[in-house]
Amino acid sequence: MQPQTTETSVSVKVSKNEALTRRLKQFFKYKLAVIGLIVILVQIFLAIFANSVTSYSPTVQDLTHVNLKPGSPGHWLGTDNYGRDMWSRLVFGARLSLMVGFSSVIIGTVIGTLLGLLAGFYKFLDTIIMRISDLMFAFPGILLAMLIIAILGTSLLNVVIAISIWSIPSCARIVRGSVLSLKKQEYITAMRALGASHFRIIFQHILPNGTAPIIVFATMHMGTAILSTSALSFLGLGAEPSTPEWGAMISAGQQYMWQAPHLVIIPGIAIMLVVFAFNVVGDALRDMLDPNMKSR
Amino acid sequence: MFEHILEVKDLGIQFKTAEGFLSAVHGISFNVKRGETVCIVGESGCGKSVSALSLIGLLPNNGEVYKGAIKFQGKDLTKLTSDEIRKLRGNDISMIFQEPMTALNPVFTIGYQLREPLKIHQGLNKARANQVAIDLLRQVGISVPEQRMKQYPHELSGGMRQRVMIAIALACNPKILIADEPTTALDVTIQAQILELLNDLKQRFETSVVMITHDMGVVAEVADRVIVMYSGEIVEQGDVETIFNHPEHPYTQGLLASVPNVDLEQDILEAIPGTMPNLEEQISGCRFHPRCPFATDKCRETKPDIFSIDQHDVRCWLKEAEADGQASRIISN
Numbered sequence: 031m032q033p034q035t036t037e038t039s040v041s042v043k044v045s046k047n048e049a050l051t052r053r054l055k056q057f058f059k060y061k062l063a064v065i066g067l068i069v070i071l072v073q074i075f076l077a078i079f080a081n082s083v084t085s086y087s088p089t090v091q092d093l094t095h096v097n098l099k100p101g102s103p104g105h106w107l108g109t110d111n112y113g114r115d116m117w118s119r120l121v122f123g124a125r126l127s128l129m130v131g132f133s134s135v136i137i138g139t140v141i142g143t144l145l146g147l148l149a150g151f152y153k154f155l156d157t158i159i160m161r162i163s164d165l166m167f168a169f170p171g172i173l174l175a176m177l178i179i180a181i182l183g184t185s186l187l188n189v190v191i192a193i194s195i196w197s198i199p200s201c202a203r204i205v206r207g208s209v210l211s212l213k214k215q216e217y218i219t220a221m222r223a224l225g226a227s228h229f230r231i232i233f234q235h236i237l238p239n240g241t242a243p244i245i246v247f248a249t250m251h252m253g254t255a256i257l258s259t260s261a262l263s264f265l266g267l268g269a270e271p272s273t274p275e276w277g278a279m280i281s282a283g284q285q286y287m288w289q290a291p292h293l294v295i296i297p298g299i300a301i302m303l304v305v306f307a308f309n310v311v312g313d314a315l316r317d318m319l320d321p322n323m324k325s326r
Numbered sequence: 327m328f329e330h331i332l333e334v335k336d337l338g339i340q341f342k343t344a345e346g347f348l349s350a351v352h353g354i355s356f357n358v359k360r361g362e363t364v365c366i367v368g369e370s371g372c373g374k375s376v377s378a379l380s381l382i383g384l385l386p387n388n389g390e391v392y393k394g395a396i397k398f399q400g401k402d403l404t405k406l407t408s409d410e411i412r413k414l415r416g417n418d419i420s421m422i423f424q425e426p427m428t429a430l431n432p433v434f435t436i437g438y439q440l441r442e443p444l445k446i447h448q449g450l451n452k453a454r455a456n457q458v459a460i461d462l463l464r465q466v467g468i469s470v471p472e473q474r475m476k477q478y479p480h481e482l483s484g485g486m487r488q489r490v491m492i493a494i495a496l497a498c499n500p501k502i503l504i505a506d507e508p509t510t511a512l513d514v515t516i517q518a519q520i521l522e523l524l525n526d527l528k529q530r531f532e533t534s535v536v537m538i539t540h541d542m543g544v545v546a547e548v549a550d551r552v553i554v555m556y557s558g559e560i561v562e563q564g565d566v567e568t569i570f571n572h573p574e575h576p577y578t579q580g581l582l583a584s585v586p587n588v589d590l591e592q593d594i595l596e597a598i599p600g601t602m603p604n605l606e607e608q609i610s611g612c613r614f615h616p617r618c619p620f621a622t623d624k625c626r627e628t629k630p631d632i633f634s635i636d637q638h639d640v641r642c643w644l645k646e647a648e649a650d651g652q653a654s655r656i657i658s659n
Contacts, residue, residue, distance in 0.1 A: 153387070216428040223382055223423075224416035224443045224494065238433045 056318055063314030069307035077125035086115035088122040088274040097290040108292050110283060116296055119274040123297065126275050127304065130190055131255040137194035138255075139248045142201025147232050149202060150209025160206065163199030171196050172261060179267045186259075186275070189268040193255050204247050208240040215239075242319035246312055253308030260301050276301050331501055331534050332358040332381070337394035339376055339385065341605075348605040350376050351558045353394060358502065363528060363535040365545045365566075367581065368555035369602050374538045377555075378504050381536065382419050383411040398502070417447040420495035424507040426487035430479035436463075436490055437475030443497040462493040465530070467523060485516035492523065496531055503528075505537045509544060521547045542585045546570060554578045557603055557613045564638035574640040576618045612643065620644055 058064055076083060086105075092113035100108040100116070107116035149159040166174060178192035212218065213236060221235050260277030262268040269275035271282050276297040283293025339351040351373040358364050366374045379385050381396055383403060396403040398419065403411060415421075423429040431439060440459035444450045450458065456475065463471035466489040479487055488508060495503055505524070509517040525548055528535050539545060545552055545566065552569040554562040554577065562575040573579045580598035600617040603609055612630050615621040624643050633645045 216423055216425055217431040219384065220421075220423055220429045220491070220494075221431075221442070222384055222415070223421040225412045225414070225446055226416075226442065227412065227446075230446070235431055239431070 053318070057314060060310075060314035060317070062310045066307035066310035066314075069303055070311065073124045073128060073304055073307075076121045077128045080121045080125050084115065084118040084121050086118045088114060088118040089272055090114065097286060097293075099290070100292050100296075107296060108290070110279070110293050111286050111290070116292065119279060120276075120296060120300055122274040123276045123279065123300065124304075126186070126269070126273070127256045127259060127301075130186060130193070130259045131252045134190045134193035134197065134255045134259075135248050135251050137190070138197030138251065139201050139244060141194070142198040143205050143237075143244055145198065146202040146205025147209055147237065150206040151213060151228070151232050151236070156206070159202060163202055166196075166199045172258060175258060175262060176265075176267060179262065184267055186269050186273070189259055189262050192262070193258050196258075197251050197255070201244070201247055201251075204243050205240060208243055209236055212236050212239050246316040246319060249308055249315055250312035253305040253312070256308070257301065257305045260297075329359060330357040331360045331399060332536070333395075333397040334377075334381075335395045335397070337377065337380065337396060338392050339373070339380055339389060340392045341386075342388045342390070345606065347392075349392075349558065350389070350605055351380075354555070354558075354560045355394075356553050356560065356563060358534050358536060360501075361528070361532050361534055362550045363525075363537060363548050364551045364553060365537045365539055365549035366553045366555055367539055367542065367545055369540060371602050372555045373558040374555050375506055378421075378506050378536060378538050381502075381504055382415055382421050383408070384415075384421075413447070416443045416495075416500070417498045418500055419502045419504065420498070420500040421504040421506065422488070422491045422495045422508050425511050426484050426491055427511065429491055430487055432479055434478070435475065436477055436479065436482070440475070440490070440494055440497060443494060447498045458497070459493075462497055463490070465496075465527065466490070466493045467519075468493075484512055485519065488512060488516075488520055489523065492520075492527065496527060496533070499531055500533060502534045502536060505535060507539055507541075508537070510539070510541070517544070518547075524548060542582060554581065557609075558605075559613060559641065560639075561614065561641045562639065564636075568636065568638045572636075572638070574635060574638060574645055575614075575642050576620050576644070577614050580617075612641075 057067075092109065094113065095102075095105070095109050096111055096113045098105050098109040098113075100106065102108055105115050105117065107120065109115055110119065145159050145163075149156045169177070174196050175189070175192040178195055179188050182188040182191060209232075218231060218235060221231050226235070259268055260275070260280070263273075263275045263277030264281045266281065269278045271278055279297040280294045280301075283290070283297075286293050334357070335355050336353045337351060337355070338349060338353050340347045340349045354373075354377060356364070366377065368374045376385065376389065380389075380391055381403070383406075385391070391404045394404075398414070403414070406414075430436075437456065437459055440462060441450075441452065441455040444455040444458055460471045460475060463474055468474055468486060468489055474482070474486075474490075479490075482490065492508075508524070509520050512520060521544060524535065524537075527533070535548070537544070537548060549566040551565050552563065553560055554569070554575065556577050562569065562573070562578045569578060570582065573582055577598070580596070583596040584598060586595055598617055603613065603616070609616070611627045612618070612621070612625045615625040618625065622643065628643075630641050630643045631646075632639050632641045633648070634640075635645060635648055
């Protein structure tokens with residue numbers, strides 16, 4: 031008769047919910063990250079309900095009320111040099127920056143992860159993919175984006191494409207690093223010994239083990255992507271001046287900086303807050319997901 | 327039907343290094359019968375693990391089989407394409423590893439990992455695979471298998487994980503199970519349970535087992551036949567009683583003498599002097615002669631042939647005379 035293992039009454043109740051609560055509790059220890067998360071949630075809320083929280087269209091001009099100061103009746107954040115409501119433009123700008131940020135991060139991360147997985151797993155692809163990414167690292171990021179836009183033409187869509195392309199090599203490099211260490215793990219050898227195909231090993235067994243750095247990268251990169259979008263728009267390479275885009279707003283408000291400083295300060299603060307928020311949340315996630323830093 | 331399910335003939339394995347090719351295994355031959363347990367014993371670095379990995383086609387990237395053949399049911403595994411050998415792995419030939427702590431994927435439940443081989447090789451759907459998996463867990467002596475299916479590896483003890491590993495390896499009812507030091511990482515009581523389990527399952531699943539170990543206690547427990555390896559060669563092979571009762575090769579004698587005897591009060595542990603030669607070391611004659619207390623000039627100059635004495639193959643010149651006396655088979659090399 032087989033000796034039965036003795037631990038018959040082990041509690042098997044550590045449910046997924048409990049694990050999630052534990053993770054959340056851990057997250058709430060990072061005070062700054064909680065503030066960051068609130069900022070992000072507020073931005074998402076404003077972006078979704080942009081139409082309901084504003085009473086003016088962000089693009090309609092009202093030349094009788096130009097450069098109104100914040101606190102003016104009807105326009106609590108004032109108006110810009112064409113009399114457009116700053117609050118509306120800010121809120122619709124939040125929607126735009128989120129959209130651009132999310133789409134470029136998703137495109138960049140998906141392609142970057144794919145390339146990183148291949149580079150880490152197959153030695154012959156490693157050299158090719160990593161040398162190409164080295165080549166891209168040689169350019170300063172914003173210059174690379176400008177180059178891509180110069181080729182594709184000026185538009186917000188092209189900004190998304192440029193920022194995605196720019197984020198691919200760094201993502202690929204992070205993923206490759208974790209694949210290199212993961213593929214030597216005994217459980218991966220064990221999967222090979224079970225006759226799993228390469229596809230199965232890469233996507234079903236290596237990828238789930240390497241998600242933590244990808245999540246951290248994506249979060250951190252959201253901030254960078256939003257900042258770069260604004261920077262490109264500020265330089266006139268992204269959104270058109272009439273679009274409620276934060277960078278474009280700063281660019282347009284620049285010449286009225288002394289008469290109406292709120293034209294540059296308000297979108298500037300918005301950019302700063304959002305980028306800061308994504309960075310602190312990304313930091314907290316990194317600390318949380320890195321088992322070596324659990325001691326906190 | 328083949329009498330020998332696995333036939334290894336003159337297998338040589340080499341590694342590509344910065345200094346050129348290094349041969350880790352130089353021409354080993356052995357057979358495994360259906361339902362038999364064969365133990366490969368030897369010190370660390372004698373090539374036993376590498377030989378085992380080559381059986382399943384999982385040599386490291388810089389390693390290759392440079393000569394010989396591995397015949398599984400008459401098919402030469404060294405000639406199969408990677409896709410063909412992948413279909414054999416886990417299905418006809420399975421492997422369990424030394425470290426149960428790291429051989430299970432930490433992010434998946436036990437159930438998920440048990441379903442994997444069933445999905446890969448038998449194309450079972452999840453519900454059916456679940457039933458088979460629960461049954462397997464029961465067979466390897468795991469209590470409340472339905473609940474275990476939902477647990478993660480870190481929630482199980484080492485012995486339990488090794489049972490799960492065995493269940494995964496046996497999922498597709500393989501014809502050969504390769505066990506690379508399956509009990510080394512476990513404590514002694516669990517070791518005994520796992521060995522008992524393996525013996526029991528071997529009979530139930532009619533699986534041949536190739537067990538790699540350096541523990542003579544394990545060998546005595548499970549082996550039908552024993553292969554003693556030294557520095558990339560088989561120095562002695564025979565059935566377990568013969569090897570334990572009449573070890574012929576000085577190396578085997580040394581190995582057995584170096585097992586501590588708890589019955590003797592003042593037992594001085596006998597060690598074999600010296601260490602195993604490096605792979606790159608060129609040794610003339612018998613590879614064991616620098617450490618052999620009985621080495622003669624002939625041993626230093628000429629590589630010994632394999633001599634057969636009572637179902638028992640020994641690669642040692644000292645046995646030449648004995649073998650001559652009997653009607654014996656001499657394989658020159």
